[in-house]
Amino acid sequence: xxxxxxxxxxxxxLATTAAARGLADDAAVWLxxxxxxxxxxxxxxxxxxxxxxxxxxxxxAWKLLAVNLSDLAAMxxxxxxxxLGLAGPDDQDWRADFAAGLGRxxxxxxxxxxxxxxxxxxxxxxxxLTAIGWVERGQAxxxxxxxxxxxxxxxxxxxxxxxxxxxxxxTAPHDKALLNRFRRPTPRLALGAALGGVxxxxxxxxxxxxxxAERLAAASGVGLAIALDAVPLSRPATGLDDVLARVTAGDxxxxxxxxxxxxxxxxxxxxxxxxxxxxxTVTAGSGLSLSHxxxxxxxxxxxxxxxx
Amino acid sequence: xxxxxxxxxxxxxLATTAAARGLADDAAVWLxxxxxxxxxxxxxxxxxxxxxxxxxxxxxAWKLLAVNLSDLAAMxxxxxxxxLGLAGPDDQDWRADFAAGLGRxxxxxxxxxxxxxxxxxxxxxxxxLTAIGWVERGQAxxxxxxxxxxxxxxxxxxxxxxxxxxxxxxTAPHDKALLNRFRRPTPRLALGAALGGVxxxxxxxxxxxxxxAERLAAASGVGLAIALDAVPLSRPATGLDDVLARVTAGDxxxxxxxxxxxxxxxxxxxxxxxxxxxxxTVTAGSGLSLSHxxxxxxxxxxxxxxxx
Numbered sequence: 001x002x003x004x005x006x007x008x009x010x011x012x013x014l015a016t017t018a019a020a021r022g023l024a025d026d027a028a029v030w031l032x033x034x035x036x037x038x039x040x041x042x043x044x045x046x047x048x049x050x051x052x053x054x055x056x057x058x059x060x061a062w063k064l065l066a067v068n069l070s071d072l073a074a075m076x077x078x079x080x081x082x083x084l085g086l087a088g089p090d091d092q093d094w095r096a097d098f099a100a101g102l103g104r105x106x107x108x109x110x111x112x113x114x115x116x117x118x119x120x121x122x123x124x125x126x127x128x129l130t131a132i133g134w135v136e137r138g139q140a141x142x143x144x145x146x147x148x149x150x151x152x153x154x155x156x157x158x159x160x161x162x163x164x165x166x167x168x169x170x171t172a173p174h175d176k177a178l179l180n181r182f183r184r185p186t187p188r189l190a191l192g193a194a195l196g197g198v199x200x201x202x203x204x205x206x207x208x209x210x211x212x213a214e215r216l217a218a219a220s221g222v223g224l225a226i227a228l229d230a231v232p233l234s235r236p237a238t239g240l241d242d243v244l245a246r247v248t249a250g251d252x253x254x255x256x257x258x259x260x261x262x263x264x265x266x267x268x269x270x271x272x273x274x275x276x277x278x279x280x281t282v283t284a285g286s287g288l289s290l291s292h293x294x295x296x297x298x299x300x301x302x303x304x305x306x307x308x
Numbered sequence: 309x310x311x312x313x314x315x316x317x318x319x320x321x322l323a324t325t326a327a328a329r330g331l332a333d334d335a336a337v338w339l340x341x342x343x344x345x346x347x348x349x350x351x352x353x354x355x356x357x358x359x360x361x362x363x364x365x366x367x368x369a370w371k372l373l374a375v376n377l378s379d380l381a382a383m384x385x386x387x388x389x390x391x392l393g394l395a396g397p398d399d400q401d402w403r404a405d406f407a408a409g410l411g412r413x414x415x416x417x418x419x420x421x422x423x424x425x426x427x428x429x430x431x432x433x434x435x436x437l438t439a440i441g442w443v444e445r446g447q448a449x450x451x452x453x454x455x456x457x458x459x460x461x462x463x464x465x466x467x468x469x470x471x472x473x474x475x476x477x478x479t480a481p482h483d484k485a486l487l488n489r490f491r492r493p494t495p496r497l498a499l500g501a502a503l504g505g506v507x508x509x510x511x512x513x514x515x516x517x518x519x520x521a522e523r524l525a526a527a528s529g530v531g532l533a534i535a536l537d538a539v540p541l542s543r544p545a546t547g548l549d550d551v552l553a554r555v556t557a558g559d560x561x562x563x564x565x566x567x568x569x570x571x572x573x574x575x576x577x578x579x580x581x582x583x584x585x586x587x588x589t590v591t592a593g594s595g596l597s598l599s600h601x602x603x604x605x606x607x608x609x610x611x612x613x614x615x616x
Contacts, residue, residue, distance in 0.1 A: 002614055019348075021450065024527055026382040026511055027349035027441075029448045032340050041335035042391035042438055044425045074334040083350035085393060085436035117352045117436070128393035128425070128436035130350055133335075140337045142329065203334055219332055306310055 003118050006092075010099035011084070017112040019081060028114035030081065036134040039077035043068050047088070047125040051183075052168055057094050058101025059183040060127070065105045067206065068131035069187035070253040074204040076141040076196025077133035079109060079189065084116035088125030109189070139196035143219035146201035146258035152224055152280040153265055155188050155254045157234040158209050162249020177234075185253040190272035195257055198268060200282075202257035208304020209247040212256055214288055220258075223285035228292040232277040240292055250305035258282050311426050314400075318407035319392070325420040327389060336422035338389065344442040347385035351376050355396070355433040359491075360476055365402050366409025367491040368435070373413045375514065376439035377495035378561040382512040384449045384504025385441035387417060387497065392424035396433030403428075417497070447504035451527035454509035454566035460532055460588040461573055463496050463562045465542040466517050470557020485542075493561040498580035503565055506576060508590075510565035516612020517555040520564055522596055528566075531593035536600040540585040548600055558613035566590050 007023055015023045019030040032038055045064050047053055065082065072079050084102070086095070106113055111131075146152075164182025166172035188204075195202055201220050205212045209231065217224045228243050237243045259265050269276040283289065290297040315331055323331045327338040340346055353372050355361055373390065380387050392410070394403070414421060419439075454460075472490030474480035496512075503510055509528050513520045517539065525532045536551050545551045567573050577584040591597065598605040 004614070024452070025450045026379040027347045027385065029345050029347050029383065029443070031345050031445065034342075037337050037339050038346075039335045039337050040389070040391055040422055040438075040440065042393055042424045042436070044393045044395050044427050044436070046395050046427045046430055049427055049429055071334040075337065077335065081348070083348055083438055085350055085352045087352050087354050087434045087436075114348055116350045119352050119354045119357055119434075121357055122354055122432060122434065124430060124432065126393075126395045126427075126430065126434040128350070128352070128395075130348075130391055130438040132348065135337070137339065142333045144332070306312070 010096055014103045014113040020114045033134055037137050039072055039075045039133045039135055041068055041071035042130040045127045057097035061098045061101035062105040062184045064127050064129050066185045066187050068129045070204040072131055072133040073187045073189045073192030074202055076192050077135040078193055079111045079131055079133040081112045081114040081132050083114055083130040085128035087119040088122050090120035135196055141202040143201055143203050143216050146220035146222050146282045148282050148284045150200050150258040150282040151261050151278050152258050153276050154256050154279050155191055155274050155276050157232045158252055159246025159249045160234050161251035188255045191269055191274040194268050194272050199257040199259045205252045205254045205256050207250045211304025214303055223283040223287055225283050225289045226280035228290055230279045244300055248304045318404055322411045322421040328422045341442055345445050347380055347383045347441045347443055349376055349379035350438040353435045365405035369406045369409035370413045370492045372435050372437050374493045374495050376437045378512040380439055380441040381495045381497045381500030382510055384500050385443040386501055387419045387439055387441040389420045389422040389440050391422055391438040393436035395427040396430050398428040449510035451509055451511050451524050454528035454530050454590045456590050456592045458508050458566040458590040459569050459586050460566050461584050462564050462587050463499055463582050463584050465540045466560055467554025467557045468542050469559035496563045499577055499582040502576050502580050507565040507567045513560045513562045513564050515558045519612025522611055531591040531595055533591050533597040534588035536598055538587045552608055556612045
């Protein structure tokens with residue numbers, strides 16, 4: 001199938017807003033909401049690096065959208081539109097399933113496809129997605145801004161995607177919920193939007209709680225004291241090694257954020273129906289100080305997933 | 309080299325505006341100019357499909373930016389920022405040269421790097437770029453809008469990139485100017501901006517003058533009568549077959565546009581120092597009607613490059 005036909009049949013039906021111009025022009029045109037700042041992110045998912053070749057194409061589409069929306073959530077932004085870059089083999093079934101899954105994911109999050117590009121004739125699939133959102137002026141979150149004395153919080157539960165990866169790889173027993181945490185992450189958009197202008201710093205946990213916490217600490221010029229026994233887990237840990245495996249596993253897409261202790265974070269999060277847990281405190285100094293049941297724990301050498 | 313180190317060393321220096329936040333946050337934040345519409349495009353260049361594996365990395369970077377800016381030019385938009393998706397092998401020399409070339413190209417066009425993502429460990433390079441620009445409200449060009457009686461115009465000269473491809477492939481004698489037309493196209497940003505709200509329809513010529521003209525005709529619901537002997541060529545044609553080769557070759561990135569005959573297009577283009585040539589007339593009906601030296605010419609079966 002020629003690219004034009006694929007676009008007309010499978011992607012144009014997803015381009016439901018005027019901004020996309022039916023994918024018939026050279027670019028999308030959008031009038032942004034007055035007085036807001038715009039937020040832009042672009043993440044790439046490559047077959048064999050970020051997802052497994054036999055992952056369902058609809059789940060790959062979900063993940064591609066979700067990881068980008070998670071970056072918007074981390075900035076306290078509300079998504080508006082996306083552009084897709086789809087490059088890979090000329091596998092019509094895979095592409096049709098991918099497009100259908102992308103359509104369902106866009107519907108779910110209320111986001112419009114604005115445009116993009118497709119290329120076939122390659123051996124491996126490389127997917128890029130640009131997500132555009134908006135935030136009230138001056139309310140965007142960032143990694144810098146955490147202050148000594150602030151509380152450190154995380155949403156949801158940590159390490160489930162890592163457990164789900166083991167399920168997907170066949171090295172752990174089947175568990176649909178964990179598999180979904182790996183394949184169909186949930187960007188914390190409502191919580192992120194609620195944190196704008198309130199949290200002192202924030203980011204999404206994509207490479208592992210500890211490695212991302214270290215990045216937030218470095219960007220803010222502070223230290224972070226984290227109580228590992230406070231980290232929320234969906235499955236009880238078998239011991240400290242298991243806890244350390246959870247907090248260094250990637251793909252959680254939860255939000256990690258700091259806020260002054262004067263902020264009632266639980267009350268702020270309640271309307272968003274997002275669990276939040278305090279896991280530590282921002283300190284003067286630098287880097288991570290870990291503890292477990294009140295005892296100091298040596299920070300592991302490997303803190304998470306380093307992008308290849 | 310880890311991705312974080314590559315980004316810090318080679319890409320962060322290109323992210324010179326506040327919107328990029330030094331590439332240190334999860335996304336870019338930009339306050340758009342008041343009352344303007346925003347224009348978004350995303351094009352992918354894949355090694356072996358859109359460029360030759362031994363093309364200089366700096367030229368590949370130039371082309372990646374230029375083809376996206378050409379889409380903005382086609383919409384009469386002025387570029388503001390870009391996001392990069394770089395996926396490919398862990399070839400440090402290639403990546404460093406690519407980043408340096410991208411920096412020079414961004415400088416040349418006065419555009420900022422706002423963010424993006426990098427992945428290594430792949431066999432083939434796939435490059436994606438999202439370009440964001442702005443246009444006065446209601447002034448964006450589109451492919452629909454050409455009216456019977458309008459004049460049809462094209463910028464620059466046609467078919468040079470096709471001749472340059474033959475040089476790059478070693479099937480034609482070396483010619484630096486033609487090679488540059490293939491490797492380092494010039495997006496017609498100043499002309500495009502001047503045409504906003506004036507031209508009735510417009511697009512960029514990326515796949516061949518005839519195939520793109522057919523697309524403009526279809527989007528506008530009109531026919532286009534094109535005098536092939538009026539098409540501007542940088543090298544004299546050896547005959548009609550040679551003319552047909554030029555007008556069906558891709559990668560020109562000139563602008564094709566229609567305007568009422570009451571518009572003094574030459575005067576409009578003069579301040580932009582962009583040559584423009586009238587090549588035909590918009591007609592009632594559909595499709596292309598070609599002529600040469602006053603005689604009708606059968607429209608060829610192959611009108612240009614169909615994207616794989």
